[in-house]
Amino acid sequence: MKSLFKRNILKYGLTLGSAALLLSACGGEESASESGAATEGEDGRTTLEFWSFWGSGSRRDAIEDIISDYNESQEEVTVEYVYQPWGDIWTKSLAAIAGGNAPDVIVQDINSVKQRAEANQATNIQEYLDEDDISENFYPQLWDTVLYEDEAYALPFNTDTQVLFYNKTAFEEAGLDPEDPPSTWAELEEAARALDQGSGDNWEQIGFYPRWNLGADIWALNADNGVSWFNEEGDIRINTPEKVEALEWMLEWQDYYGRDTINQYEAEFGSGVSDPFISGLVAMRGQNINYYTNLLENAPDDFEYGVAPLPEKEEGSGHWSWGGGFVLEIPGNTEHPEESYDFMKYLSSTEVQEQFGMNSFDIMANTEANENLQSHPELDEMGHRIYELADANLDVTTITPVPLNAPDFSSLVNAEIDAAFLGEKSAEEALNDAQEAVENLAE
Amino acid sequence: MHANQTSNNNGKNKRKKMNWNKRKRNEALWGLLFVSPFIIGFLAFMFLPMMFSLIGSFTNYNITSQMDFIGLDNFIRMFTTDQLFLKSLYNTIYYVILNVPLTTAGGVFLAVLLNRNIRGITIFRTIFYLPAILSGVAVYVLWMQLLSPTSGLINLVLSFVGIDGPAWLFDPDWTKPALILMRLWSVGGAMLLYLATLQNVPRQLYESAEVDGANRFKKLWHITLPMITPIIFYDVITSTIGAFQIFQAAYVMTENGTGGPANSLLFYNLHMWNKAFVAFDMGYAMAMSLVLFAIVLVLTFINLKLAPKWVHY
């Protein structure tokens, strides 16, 4: 009995013990070979860790080329690229900042720079800009997003803007001029009616529906002179007459096609696998200009399409659009902000921006890079057209940074807009209630 | 090891009692030895984080720069200015009340159905368990299509029996039932537990019941169910806790936690996530978690008190 007992202790003890040993062995090795923050390498170079979500494909290849060029161009710093999954990268960076082992440079969402600046999650880089002001290199509204209390906390990297994609073949079949896309809401409606095929529950082609791929917020902003739910001064502008009108206009579209039709389409295409535009079921759609890459990769070779600015509410009201993008940021409390800034500056330089844009078809934050890409010898005609349109569109593109006093206001507004689309409230009631709810939150 | 041979000592009560005490102490030491890994693990990995979030719920902690004591402000805000708090609590309780009984019954039903030795049963069991391990986009895409109001399979089946199916994910009244339907589809996880339990039901019980002329239903009601009540009890408690913490499905189905039509899928944890990681109002989220903890604790306590009435060990 006693020996049995001993043997068992020994057996389980050994299993557990060896497991622990093995673990600490591989653990020790790993923690020696790396750590979150920057370190001095053997060659006396400082190692910087750079996080982004470009995990595979052309973006990853492009950024790796760019980084290895940088590492070869100087002898002070070695940049190490680490891929982190899209979206989750920011959860991880938040934990890392709290734990004190954040990366040296990270690609962040453009809309929440102020929020992170306020919470010390981003490092103030104003001193480097005071030495060499490069703010002029970027589109002005992008630059505005990186300022918190008039000091800079990030450098814009790339951006995007919403435009209208339309099927040229469908235009021709409907007797419309494929070179003259609709320019106002009225023309848009007219074109859609010409493109519509079907009725009631049964549609073979839908000309246009405003709320697919674009939120109600974008049309509200389009109607209201580019002013979003919050204006630049931070005032709440939800129930303006223009926005009420925009919501009424969207409700008319829903009534026209019928809620069942809309729901059916959203159920079938909402997951983003099948593409109704490429499949010819939808003839026009408002969409992020990045959608160009999807068309390039996934559309049949004979698929003919055009791009145009979003139609304006009425002539002269402006083709206002909405955009987003990403910035380069130094997380709070890192050891080498100066070296990190130098690398960020390199990434935002015209040459590098051009190289990244050419490989990814991203719209870059650097104005000169986009201008160069409009006539870049390695891009085709459509590529030139995309950069041309993007560059022009950015003059009327609003970026909507998260308001500091109500960062999570959008679920309040969305719920009211949903109520309007469900027929529970009129457009005006819905937006009035939303205005009130957000005012309460912002207090 | 030889302590148990003293029971035939006649009259020597003192010695007997001493031995009994010694045995009891010995037994207690064994008990502590066995549960010690949990105690150590709790102290090492859980105690501090839990204390941190307890303290954090009385502060304006924002993860990176501030953590000032603000008393009960967070709790007061929940019931006064936060318009979505009660909505999210309502959504969650709705989900729990429907979800827990349905998934428990579903798990038992599947396990009884699959607890037989027929040809190919291992393949069927694998297929039935599959949804429990399948997750992510494939499932999401599938359910969007299955629940499609006009062309989806579910409304098609309903139309065969003369029911005009709802718009499911697009109708705020039906989004939660849609999610419960999805949850039921992956009930294979619970099935696994019951299947394992059914292996412990002694055959002899069925055999003697058969001799008494019991039919299939009687055997199920009088033998099978009582024998698996310990695991039903486990399932009810853990699935209640799990249902209160529903997050993933709602997060994926509502485009990154926006809450679905008219916020009908804004569950408690989703709201908490938005507060913690969108608004960086971690102190508030910690306070919310404390409230949820209290609610679940009370429910679990009631469950534990009721258990002796129906759980047979």
Next chain:
Amino acid sequence: MIESSKTKYVQESDSSSSTSKTKYFKSKKKQDRNGKILVYIVLILVSVLLLSPLVWMVSTSLKPMQEIVRFPPTFIPETIVWQNYVDTVQSFPFFKYMGNTLIITIFVVLGNVLSNSFIAYGFAKIEFPGKKVLFALVLATMMVPGFVTMIPQYILFTRINWVGTYLPLIVPSFFGSAFNIFLLRQFYLSINNELIEAAKIDGANHLYIWSHLMIPLTKPALITVGIMSFNGAWNDFLGPLLYITDESMYTLQIGLQSFSNQSTTQWNYLMAGATLVLIPSILLFFFAQKYFIEGMDLTGGTKG
């Protein structure tokens, strides 16, 4: 002495699983067969429904992107692109990540099965002061939402220099998890105490009873915990995401995410990868099941 009580049990279970059909009338048999056919029909119908996402996954994984975006979707791929699997495996260090995931998973399964059955035995079969309070603590740890402890826990692991290693993913599983402790406790509670008392009289201590009586007796339950731990660790995303800092140490679930970014998703690669990741889970469940049939007297025969 100990051996005898163990063999007694084994003999018992052996004799109960031996089949000897008596006492059954022909009509009963016929009724059974009809019932069997009904069961098959139900099983097959439900299986088709349950398998549909898997079919869709595999079918998508074999299509070119041009076909995936088309509507209405094709059920069987018009062009079968096996190359998708090759591309998937090559677009990130697939087999390296698979090895990493496997290492973590093996330790987690080992830790979970050993520690939880050990701890659960203590809660189920030994009387000691403070047991109720401790068990309430076990239950309480399940009720705290993970989000709010995530950051403090991360900070804790940073302080002890475990971030960047697999330790935060593996070590806690050796100290029990509330769900599994609770589950196994329920299993152990339903095991007859007479068996334990008998072993005790034979001079066995708790460690021996746990390892030589309880573990063999509750094999299906332990296999269940093993399967659930395997799937949990194999498919875990948040843990590895937070704690692994070096790309060469990444796991499969992180690798799979590289096919989605802000504007596009490579559905063909994503689904090919997801299919490959799913295979071990399916195989494990399929083969682990033999423990669910062992000891079952399924033909309905009676013991002599």
